[in-house]
Amino acid sequence: MGLESYIAERKQHKDLLVMAHVVCGYPSFEANMQELEIMHEAGVDLVELQFPFSEPSADGPLFVHANEQSLKSGTTVDQCFDFMKLVSERFSFKVLMMGYYNTVFKMGEEVFVQRLKEAGGVGYIVPDLPLEESAHLHALSEAADIEPIILMTPTSSDKRLAQLGAISRGMVYVVARKGVTGSKTNMGDDVIGLIERCRQHTSVPMGVGFGISSKADMDFLRGNADMAIVGTAALQTWEDSGAEGLKKFFAELMA
Amino acid sequence: MGLESYIAERKQHKDLLVMAHVVCGYPSFEANMQELEIMHEAGVDLVELQFPFSEPSADGPLFVHANEQSLKSGTTVDQCFDFMKLVSERFSFKVLMMGYYNTVFKMGEEVFVQRLKEAGGVGYIVPDLPLEESAHLHALSEAADIEPIILMTPTSSDKRLAQLGAISRGMVYVVARKGVTGSKTNMGDDVIGLIERCRQHTSVPMGVGFGISSKADMDFLRGNADMAIVGTAALQTWEDSGAEGLKKFFAELMA
Amino acid sequence: MDIFDFSDGREGYYGKYGGVFLPEILHATIEELLVCFRECKADPKFWQDYVTLLQNYSGRPTPVTHLENLSRKLGGAQIYVKRDDLNHTGSHKINNVMGQGLLCQRLGKKRVIAETGAGQHGFATATMAAKFGFDCKIYMGAVDVARQRPNVFWMENLGAEVIAVEDGQRTLKDAVNACMRDWVTNMADTHYILGTACGPHPFPEMVSWFQSIIGMEAREQILKQAGRLPDRVYACVGGGSNAMGIFQGFFDDDNVELVGCEAGGHGVGSYMHSARLAYDDATVGVAQGYKTYFLQDKEGNMAETHSVAAGLDYIGVNPIFSYLHDQGKVRFEAATDIEVKEALKLTMRTEGLIPALESTHAFVTAIKEAPTMSKDEIILINQSGRGDKDIFTIADALDDAKWKTFIGGKADQYRGENS
Amino acid sequence: MDIFDFSDGREGYYGKYGGVFLPEILHATIEELLVCFRECKADPKFWQDYVTLLQNYSGRPTPVTHLENLSRKLGGAQIYVKRDDLNHTGSHKINNVMGQGLLCQRLGKKRVIAETGAGQHGFATATMAAKFGFDCKIYMGAVDVARQRPNVFWMENLGAEVIAVEDGQRTLKDAVNACMRDWVTNMADTHYILGTACGPHPFPEMVSWFQSIIGMEAREQILKQAGRLPDRVYACVGGGSNAMGIFQGFFDDDNVELVGCEAGGHGVGSYMHSARLAYDDATVGVAQGYKTYFLQDKEGNMAETHSVAAGLDYIGVNPIFSYLHDQGKVRFEAATDIEVKEALKLTMRTEGLIPALESTHAFVTAIKEAPTMSKDEIILINQSGRGDKDIFTIADALDDAKWKTFIGGKADQYRGENS
């Protein structure tokens, strides 16, 4: 079942899905598993497993630190795929690979798609791989039923959104504001406007991310988007108050 | 009695006169007086009293230090003239002022000649006042029977020696070697050659200085020059071994 | 040869290297930059203004100096040096920075950001920002901030804010990442003044274009002074901007051999160097917005690099060079830290020149090769910067005891003042 | 006006100032120098060689920069700056030094000596000596050696021997005396490279002649850039060489006012300054080989002087200026240490220029006067040197806390290495 129909199906039961995020190997794979258990119990629909990279230039401080520490403790691509396999088999939510293009490039696009498939991933988010550079990878992905998640942003022109929309499959990731991951976004007319603009150029489900951290954000998005994407806020909660905190965080968020 | 006839008279009794040197106020005027007593007893014929100056650029390290310390302890031009008066009245040797031109210039050339005369000095050695700049001072000096001591040097051309010779009065100071006061001069053919060259251009008595420190130097000069000029070696002796040392130094030198 | 004619291939690609690998959010910004740059490049008045600015502000043209003593001593080729060390702020970095300053004005932006490693580029950028009245923020790895305090001091006094980047290895590459993070937030009013011919298109082309003034001048000067073209041209290669700058003057001269000199650090096999093309350790990858040879592990995580010259101590190389290396158009050599120290001493004593440690890498290779060449052959070295600003680095490199004593005394003096 | 036409007066005299007051032993040497200098001055090829050398080695002509921001901010005259800071080694000192290097070659001498205070002249001389292959000894007051270690470091690395002079105040004037002492010993093979337009004739004339290249260039440049002559020209005055250099370009232009800017140190009445002509404390005297205004006591012993700028901290002034001051041809002003620090900060931030502390004295006076002038008037400042080499001095002057912390850390690092 493709990502798009998976989302459609989940949307039958709730009006706003949630995608969560963990950085593989940070603070450890065991901790990742604990977080994922909590996310699963809270009813998270989709999870990005970030493959750590030494130059995570689109990430904010918390994820930068997580990437760094994970690599320092020896995390490898093999481990990430193994972990993904474990996760995709164990949980009912779907799993995406998130990472930087060099990780893909170094193993080769064919190998990447194949391994992702084998590990049970349904798609990938590679923020530094723009449209212009992605044709080959997208073609391979399509052949393997893997979805490339396209990002649409507040700086994208209508023309650009049209191009992005044209190649979008599975879902699109609407970046709610400029900047890197990690700071709060002011949910308001800007975000609504952006979602509306994006909607004109694609029919696939729409996740909105960057800075989502509260029930209020969820309420704001409900009816406007298909999915809320929660990254930093969850990791921050885990760092601050561990498993119990994280449980509470998701409980409140998804109440 | 002019310096020239004084020297002539003294030379009746000995074949090589001696001129010694003290830096006024260094280490103190009392010490100066002690040194002069010793010099007098040893039979020194002429003494330079150096008026300390802040920029003694023709002097070597020992005298530089002496100039500096003397000024630091507050020595003034007035004190130097007062001391000269005392010395010239007390001892039978003749006294010269030695110093730099700025000292003369600041009080005015007229005043300088007059005060020197009053203090009983018979002449002066001002190493940084060249021939070209000295006409006025020399004229004043001649009127007052004060002798300007001309320096002749190993770098002076014959033409230059002729010019220097032409204005020499009292005596000339033959600088035995290049450099500043204080290092040893190798007495040899060079010095003889220089003395001979100088002799061709002047008839006044000839003192030879710079680096004279031993009886051997004296023996070398005897017959070749009229006077040996002893500076640094005496001060060095005083510094090293005080009054007793200085007595011994002159005793040996003039034996 | 026009490597910037993309009509036969993909815009921004040199063979398989180059490109734009940036987050979607920057797409419009980089497009806007590209459009503006194309306008500037097509506008003869822009270049004229650029040259006039550099002449009146930075002292261009910089001269070419014949090193008669060194040539005689080595007994081979005649050595000439292009003196970009005489630029205002002390290196060729100012060329690029002034050019981008003009372009930033044209873009109507009021704020500039820049990464810096050694501090030269940050110093130049802070200077330009003061001159143009831009707000300025300089990102610098925390390790570099600590060791390059003199440059930080000047940047701050020139009015720039210097941010110590605490991520990653806390050096140059991390400062680049930090710039990217600032840029994706503030692109509306901010231009990113990239310091070398790396990064996403159009930076490699744009920086190369501004730096081409070096080669244009040098070609004319050497023809006038030596009566003919050089046989070989040497330049150090960090990101590759000064080398691209001088090499471009000779791209169409088939008999001129171009030699890029990378940082050999502790030497072949040490894995403590920054030689991407001269040694075999680098592989092709994608990072910091472009595709080129990087020093990285097999999974694509960047390796630790090293050089006595902070300005060469970088993981990637100008994509144009990756291409020209493949094509055999430019030869790449590496100079080790030890060789650099010796060549620096020799150059100071023989010619009274103090090349920056970066530039000294080019001297090393030239000094090695000159004796094997004939007396009527000609060598041209690009002296990209002066070393006298890097006294801490050079005194450390030469392990100068009196310097250490002096610093100890200074520290005691300061501590005394505070207590 | 040709102040060097001595046919109506005494050779080497400017009014009652100047002359030669040297021990007889140097008479032949100074004569030889004078004869050689006269030959050089009469030989157009010598000047041509000199200009070519400076062009190819030191980057002349240095540009003139229009300070639009500062002019706008001050709201008065348009300010232009002659950029002698862009010279090789970082100041105008190299002009004189290269000229004397050529002359020394012509004299057939193989060894040079020089005094230095701030270290700029010593640095320039050591550089020249390396380039010409001369043996080189630099005399520097022990106090200056201690506080100007960076310059000492470079001089030594350039192959010069640096002697710490322990006499007197152990600063510049004592270094001059030490040079004299060396020279009276070694004149046969040694030329004394005096660093400013002071000392016995022909030094004031000779140094002024070499520095006149500044004014020649500047006059032509300002005419071209501003379309007319400046109304006022400002230069700092230590010994007076850079000021003589630029002023000479405008001696025949009656409507150009020339302003010499001395070191006001702690201000009028403080007796902690080096203002010989702007303040009333100096009197005429004879020292260091010439007659001029000196800061001295009534018996002629030299006073202690002070300036935040070591290069201005000197007892005497160029005899030509004493004369031109009497004649009212040059106006003299003084800038205090505090004013200098403020002007430096302003100049860095507004224009991206870092003038040497010495040169900043000229900026102070220009900045004071510009607002009182009309917008179509023109000011030209001589930036004799760059400040970035004097980081210790400037960081101390600005009392920079981060710098002090950095030095403390460096000292700890060095101590750690040794234990």
Ligand SMILES: Cc1ncc(COP(=O)(O)O)c(C=O)c1O
């Ligand atoms: C003086 C100097 N030369 C060379 C470089 C290396 O950069 P690039 O290869 O871009 O010229 C640097 C970088 O900081 C530098 O400061």
Ligand SMILES: Cc1ncc(COP(=O)(O)O)c(C=O)c1O
């Ligand atoms: C940069 C600079 N400017 C000016 C001076 C003052 O010297 P002068 O008055 O001879 O130009 C010095 C002396 O060291 C200097 O270094």
